[in-house]
Amino acid sequence: MRLLDGAPFAAERIARVSERVARRIGTLAPHQQQQLGQALDLYGSRLAGWVACGAWTGFADAEASRQARWLDAWAESRVPALRTAFQAFRRLVLGTHYTDAAVARAIGHAGPLQGRAPLVAWEGPLDIATAAAGDGPVARGDRTVAPPVRAVAPTPSGVVRGDAVHRDVQRTADVVVIGTGAGGAVAAARLAEAGLEVVMLEEGRWFDATEFTEDEDTLAEQLYADGALRATDDLALQLLQGRAVGGSTTVNWMIMLRTPDFVLDEWVREYGLVEYSAAALAPVFTRVEDDVHARAVPEDAHSANNRVLLDGARALGWRVRGATINANGCVRCGFCGVGCRYEARQGTLVTYVPRALAAGAVLYTDAHVDRIDVRERDQGAGTPPRKRVHATVRDASSGATHALTIDTPLVIVAAGAVGTPTLLQRSGLGNAIVGQYLRLHPTTATLGVFGHDIVGSAGIPLSAVCDEHLQWQGSAYGFWLECPPFLPGLSAVALPGWGRAHAASLTQFRQLSSIIALTRDGAERQVSSGGVTVRRDGGVSIRYALTDADATRVRASIEAAARVQLAAGAQEVRTLHATPLVLHREADLERVRSTPIASNRLSLFSAHVNGTCRMGTNTRTSATAPDGALHGQRGIHVCDGSLLPTALGVNPQATIMALATVIADHLAARFGPSVSSRGTQA
Numbered sequence: 001m002r003l004l005d006g007a008p009f010a011a012e013r014i015a016r017v018s019e020r021v022a023r024r025i026g027t028l029a030p031h032q033q034q035q036l037g038q039a040l041d042l043y044g045s046r047l048a049g050w051v052a053c054g055a056w057t058g059f060a061d062a063e064a065s066r067q068a069r070w071l072d073a074w075a076e077s078r079v080p081a082l083r084t085a086f087q088a089f090r091r092l093v094l095g096t097h098y099t100d101a102a103v104a105r106a107i108g109h110a111g112p113l114q115g116r117a118p119l120v121a122w123e124g125p126l127d128i129a130t131a132a133a134g135d136g137p138v139a140r141g142d143r144t145v146a147p148p149v150r151a152v153a154p155t156p157s158g159v160v161r162g163d164a165v166h167r168d169v170q171r172t173a174d175v176v177v178i179g180t181g182a183g184g185a186v187a188a189a190r191l192a193e194a195g196l197e198v199v200m201l202e203e204g205r206w207f208d209a210t211e212f213t214e215d216e217d218t219l220a221e222q223l224y225a226d227g228a229l230r231a232t233d234d235l236a237l238q239l240l241q242g243r244a245v246g247g248s249t250t251v252n253w254m255i256m257l258r259t260p261d262f263v264l265d266e267w268v269r270e271y272g273l274v275e276y277s278a279a280a281l282a283p284v285f286t287r288v289e290d291d292v293h294a295r296a297v298p299e300d301a302h303s304a305n306n307r308v309l310l311d312g313a314r315a316l317g318w319r320v321r322g323a324t325i326n327a328n329g330c331v332r333c334g335f336c337g338v339g340c341r342y343e344a345r346q347g348t349l350v351t352y353v354p355r356a357l358a359a360g361a362v363l364y365t366d367a368h369v370d371r372i373d374v375r376e377r378d379q380g381a382g383t384p385p386r387k388r389v390h391a392t393v394r395d396a397s398s399g400a401t402h403a404l405t406i407d408t409p410l411v412i413v414a415a416g417a418v419g420t421p422t423l424l425q426r427s428g429l430g431n432a433i434v435g436q437y438l439r440l441h442p443t444t445a446t447l448g449v450f451g452h453d454i455v456g457s458a459g460i461p462l463s464a465v466c467d468e469h470l471q472w473q474g475s476a477y478g479f480w481l482e483c484p485p486f487l488p489g490l491s492a493v494a495l496p497g498w499g500r501a502h503a504a505s506l507t508q509f510r511q512l513s514s515i516i517a518l519t520r521d522g523a524e525r526q527v528s529s530g531g532v533t534v535r536r537d538g539g540v541s542i543r544y545a546l547t548d549a550d551a552t553r554v555r556a557s558i559e560a561a562a563r564v565q566l567a568a569g570a571q572e573v574r575t576l577h578a579t580p581l582v583l584h585r586e587a588d589l590e591r592v593r594s595t596p597i598a599s600n601r602l603s604l605f606s607a608h609v610n611g612t613c614r615m616g617t618n619t620r621t622s623a624t625a626p627d628g629a630l631h632g633q634r635g636i637h638v639c640d641g642s643l644l645p646t647a648l649g650v651n652p653q654a655t656i657m658a659l660a661t662v663i664a665d666h667l668a669a670r671f672g673p674s675v676s677s678r679g680t681q682a
Contacts, residue, residue, distance in 0.1 A: 020096045020217075027227045032539065036229075039088040071498055075578050076601075080234060083578075083600035087235040091493050094502070095228070098492035099217035108510040109457055109488050112214035113333040114341065122303040123332050123458035137295040137327035138460070139344070152210045158357040159206055162366025163395040168403040173199040173362075174673070175410040176389045178369050178423070181247020182653050183640035184414030185348035185356065186288075186660035187667075191412075192359035194668035199406055200356065200363040201391055203419070204244035207349070212339030216489045219338035223251050225418070232530075232544045236599040237440060238493070239542070240607040241416055244339075245365060246349030248416075249653060252607065253336050253462035253485065254325035254345055256294040257650035258285050259658075262476055270525070271645045272617030275626050281658055288657045292326035292346040301332065303459030305483045308448065308513045310464050312568030313481070318468035325463065326653075334458045337485050367391045367404060372411055372427040372636065383671075384409045384635025410635050410671065412628075414660070417642040418532050418542060421612040421623075425534045430613070430630050433623040438530030438544055439611035439647040441518045442554060442604050445484065445494060447505075447574045448513035448565030455510050456486030469560055470520070470649050472553060477523035479557035480649065481564065484516045494603055496580050505574075513565055517557030518608070520649035523549035526621070532612050551597055554604075559592045576603035608652050613642035628663040639663050 025033055042048050043059035050056050052073045053066040062070065074086035097103055101111060110119050118124030155161060174196040177188040184200065192198040205222065212219065220228040225241040232239070242248035261278040268277050288294075299322060302310060313320035326346040336345060343350050357363065369391045376385035389411060391404040413420050421435040462482050472478030484490075488509070495505050521529065530544030546554065562573040562583050575581040578601050581591050596602075616622025619631045622645065628637040639660050641652050648655055 016100070017093065017097050021092050024092065024096060024221060024227055024229065027221060028229065029226075029539070032226060032229075035539070036088055039085040042082070042085045043089065068499065080599050084235045087600050090498055091229075091235070091238070094492040094498065095489050098506070099220065099489035101215070101217070104216075104488040107488060107506045112335070113331065114214065118458075120304070120453070120455050120458055122301065122460075123334065123455070135293075135295070135328070136298055137293070137325050137330055138298060138301045139329045139331045152208055155206060155208075156354070156357055158361060159363045159365065161206055162393050163397055165364075165393045165395070165402050165404070169393075170405045171199070172407045173197050174408065174671075175199075175412060175667075176201065176406050176408045177412040177414060177639075178389070179247060179414035179416065179419065179640060180245050180348060180353055180363070181242065181414065181416065181640065182249050182348065182656040183660040184412060185246065185249075185352035186657050187412050187414065187639045187664040188361055189352040189355040189359065190661060190664035191668055192356045192361040195673040196668070196671070198356060198359075198361035199408075200353075200361055201367045201369055201389070201404075202245050202363060202365050203368050203415070204242070204247075204365065205396070206245045206363075206365045207250070207339060209341050209343050212335075212341040214333065214335040214338065214341060216338055216487050220489060223339060230418075230542075232542045234599050236604060237442065237544055238605040239418075239440070239609055240605065241418065241609055244349075245353060245363070246347045248607065249347030250339055250349050251337055252347070252651075252653060254327050254460070255462050255465070255482070255651045256289060256292070256324045256326050256654045257465070259648055259655045260470065260650060262471065263646065263648055266476060267645055271615065271622065273615060273626050273645065275662060276659070281662075284658045284661050285654060288654060288661060289324070292351050292657070293328045294324050294326050294654075296324050297322045297460060297463040301460065302463050303332070303334075303456070303461075303483075304454045305456045305486065305513050306460070306462075306464040308454070308568040308570075309466055309481060309483055309515055309564060312564035312566075313466045313468065315567040316563065318466055318564075320464060320466040320468070323463050323465050325460065327460075330460060332459045334461060334485055335487070336461055337487060337490065364391070364393060364404060366396060367393045369415070369423055370426070372413075372423070372429065374429075374633070375407070378634055380634075387411050387635065410637070410667065412637050412639045414638070414640040416640055417609045417612045418540065420638055420640055420642045421532045422534050422540050424613070424630070429633060429636065430623055431619065431632065433614065433621065435532045435612050436528045436623075437522075437611040437614050438528075438532055438542070438609070439521055439644065440530065440544060440606040441608040441610075441647055442521055442546060442550065443516050443518045443606050444554065444558060444576050444602055444604050445514050445516045446558060446561040446565060446576070447495070448515070448568070448570030449508060449572050449574070450511050450513060450570055453510045454513045456483075456512060456514050457488070461485035466564065469556070472556060475523065477520045477549070477553065478649065479517055479519045479553055479560070481557070481561055482516050482518065484514055486512065486514050494576060494605070496576050496578055496603060513568075513570065515561040515564060517554070517561045519550060519553045519557055520647045521546075521550045522647045523547065523553065530611075545599070546597070554597060554602075555593055559589045562589060562592070577601060608641070608648075610641040610644040610647065610652055613638045614645040615643050616645055627666050628659075637663060637667065
């Protein structure tokens, strides 16, 4: 744990960090613990110590100077496996250490907004005597502290939590929807409102608003897949996917962007998706935006971090604008990434899931779907063949599990671009394209150091977007710039390095501006640069590598983000390379083009995990039909981001909701209540 040398309170907190790291590892699935253990075991090797730092010793027994040499050697090693081992250790320790409340305070993070006055003008309700006209997304008024949070509400009718299931359950339904994110919840609501008996299954927990305590330490583990440790096999890309009722819409940054017309034109031209032309989807987007209260962020409600993007891009003459977000009464606390305690974010947890429940749907939480069995031969007409969905419901407090089996003619698989293909693979369903063509919008960031407070942890995290380069150099594949929330744990992992140099960077926490650069990957159209598969041991393999074309765009995106921050007045800009580039002027930007970005040489992450079951009319190049139906299998439809035939070039929330609307409306019109098998439960 000398990795933390120089970090705030390091000496007295080593034992606590060790305990919390062990706890986080303990929350992982057995195969993930094994993978991580193999990487960490390298630190116990005396041979590795000799090669790395010239001492026949394991890492724990080495003196601090030798540990430093060891980590320096592995951070920049030519051996990819050693760079992976370095990242495994580094992310676990730093991500755990800096989410500790005392450590976060020491670097200047103010902590939860609840019960204190806003620190800055862009945090908390504005001090404006008269409210703005209309029903905008942000809270207005003369309040000086965040509004009180109500008492814990009872679990809504229709929600069956894992701790409420005390025996094996067998039942039927018209349709089973697996997942409650942007795809599943929308489909469930629309089908239930059309009169079908809907059962929703969600692997994650039901969270009441009072449980969103703005505590990054505990909530990141609970709200994200794999305890916020999900990553590609080589750890080169960290993947942020929600794992709770509402899926990623419970933890995302609220932006609602429509699919660009040129992307939809490509879908029609190259994949035969005439149902998703720009003209056809325009009214669907409007419907979705009305459902989730999507509104433009007022000009006076942008945080200082978003102002850097707006002001810097405008100074350069680049196209930039305020964003539209799905919020109602946002108090701008900055904790969107760990749930909204004020119920201002209009994710599916507070919109489509309650609508589905009000229409008679039932939701089982803490329910892992093991497989789908097809119970009848497909006769090719009328009602689809019956399926049996096998799930395991777990009581998190006691660890007890019970079987839940549901017979149904219709299954909507909306478990995300990792969960959906792996479920289909475990069930022996789908063609060879299932799991292929993973698209991630590979994302990195630049950090601008300013001479005044930016406080990137406060305010609406993502309220502006620069899409000047979305069609980079005349192509349909480019990149765009946005701002992320800058909470201590996420920031500590994103910042390169370790030890004293890393700690010194975080002492500037309040003066750092962060801009993320997101690339529309897949420029080489039919190249499957990534995929998701179930391994023989039951674990999940997530593979991804940048193609040369995508890597070129990532470099260009870093250069553009740095240029914006310099134009906005940054004293210097740092990249997220393993050895950061420090840029002070325009002439320095040339260095970005020649610096390697191979696996684990540049911090990359993604909250946009898409593809893997892509739509199309050609069964040789797609996994699903335009209506989401799995090729060759009637009555099983995919309804999440895995459907996307290409990367979007925009945040995918609105697009997934629109696709789910089209698919659900099609199914409701085709089947309606005619497949009803009303309510038999054993």
